[in-house]
Amino acid sequence: MSKVRVQNSNVKIMKSNRRSFIKTAGLLTGISMLPMQEVLAMLFSDEQAWKMVNLRGNTGIFTERGGTIGWMISRDGIVVIDSQYREQAEHLIGEIRTRSLLKVDILFNTHHHGDHTSGNIAFKLLAGHIVAHKNSKKNQFTSAQKRGNTSDLILPDLTFENTFQKKIGDETIRAYYFGPAHTDGDIIIHFEKDNVVHVGDLIFNRRFPYIDTAAGASIENWISVLEKIRNQFDNDAIFIFGHANENYPVTGNKEDLKAMENYLASLLSYMSREMTSGRSLEELLNTKSIPGAEEWTGKGIERSINSAWEELRNE
Numbered sequence: 001m002s003k004v005r006v007q008n009s010n011v012k013i014m015k016s017n018r019r020s021f022i023k024t025a026g027l028l029t030g031i032s033m034l035p036m037q038e039v040l041a042m043l044f045s046d047e048q049a050w051k052m053v054n055l056r057g058n059t060g061i062f063t064e065r066g067g068t069i070g071w072m073i074s075r076d077g078i079v080v081i082d083s084q085y086r087e088q089a090e091h092l093i094g095e096i097r098t099r100s101l102l103k104v105d106i107l108f109n110t111h112h113h114g115d116h117t118s119g120n121i122a123f124k125l126l127a128g129h130i131v132a133h134k135n136s137k138k139n140q141f142t143s144a145q146k147r148g149n150t151s152d153l154i155l156p157d158l159t160f161e162n163t164f165q166k167k168i169g170d171e172t173i174r175a176y177y178f179g180p181a182h183t184d185g186d187i188i189i190h191f192e193k194d195n196v197v198h199v200g201d202l203i204f205n206r207r208f209p210y211i212d213t214a215a216g217a218s219i220e221n222w223i224s225v226l227e228k229i230r231n232q233f234d235n236d237a238i239f240i241f242g243h244a245n246e247n248y249p250v251t252g253n254k255e256d257l258k259a260m261e262n263y264l265a266s267l268l269s270y271m272s273r274e275m276t277s278g279r280s281l282e283e284l285l286n287t288k289s290i291p292g293a294e295e296w297t298g299k300g301i302e303r304s305i306n307s308a309w310e311e312l313r314n315e
């Protein structure tokens with residue numbers, strides 16, 4: 001589970017929702033079999049807690065399960081970025097309701113993946129608009145079709161190609177599309193006054209990323225997308241990341257974007273070197289870390305290897 005960097009003391013942690021209570025109660029029956037440390041780890045693991053953290057001004061993040069949610073709650077309106085899963089979205093809506101009774105003006109989807117959009121259904125009657133890139137909408141629909149389940153699908157009703165803008169009170173919210181990267185439909189959203197940018201899954205902070213080649217991802221273009229983002233915003237901007245490795249925050253700065261660029265560039269140069277020297281995909285799948293980007297760890301290095309293989313083979 002992702003850790004959040006706590007920027008100030010405005011943090012609320014909810015530990016005892018009903019389901020985790022039942023889960024905990026279930027665990028207690030077998031409790032004497034386990035070392036105390038493991039029991040404590042289970043009882044207080046992040047999986048049982050959701051967090052609302054204020055970042056700056058009216059903006060902040062919600063974390064529980066799935067891609068980090070960004071939010072803006074002001075007296076003039078509410079914006080939510082990504083929706084995790086239905087249960088998590090309901091927790092978030094409960095938190096929003098303790099702060100404001102306004103309608104949600106916009107729910108953005110940074111891209112189509114289920115850990116960012118499955119909670120859209122919870123916003124069915126609550127959100128004025130769901131906004132996404134046009135490719136993201138297409139991907140949401142085709143993935144649901146492949147799963148054979150389109151009944152819980154709440155698709156974006158507003159899509160755009162390059163930029164989208166909305167003013168709410170004294171805040172301007174601008175969304176950008178810089179081309180294929182993690183998928184072919186990743187957008188980033190900037191709260192200009194608070195200077196907070198949600199970059200979705202363009203950043204897996206020090207954690208092996210998912211690269212959705214089937215949905216039009218491009219590692220090479222991903223690198224230049226991150227470079228464009230760094231050039232677009234100043235050093236004061238706080239960035240929200242879709243995912244982070246254990247003990248790394250889901251927010252950060254341009255240095256973290258640069259580090260992700262370095263991971264992707266190191267991956268491509270390692271793979272192209274090894275492929276030129278004739279190594280097979282099977283051999284390369286034994287790779288434990290990417291030379292030059294050893295900070296990236298965790299499960300799923302094979303996703304990087306497979307995607308880079310596919311991309312370089314087709315060049």
Ligand SMILES: [Zn+2]
Nearest residue numbers: 067115201242
């Ligand atoms: Zn994700």
Ligand SMILES: [Zn+2]
Nearest residue numbers: 111113201210
């Ligand atoms: Zn994703």
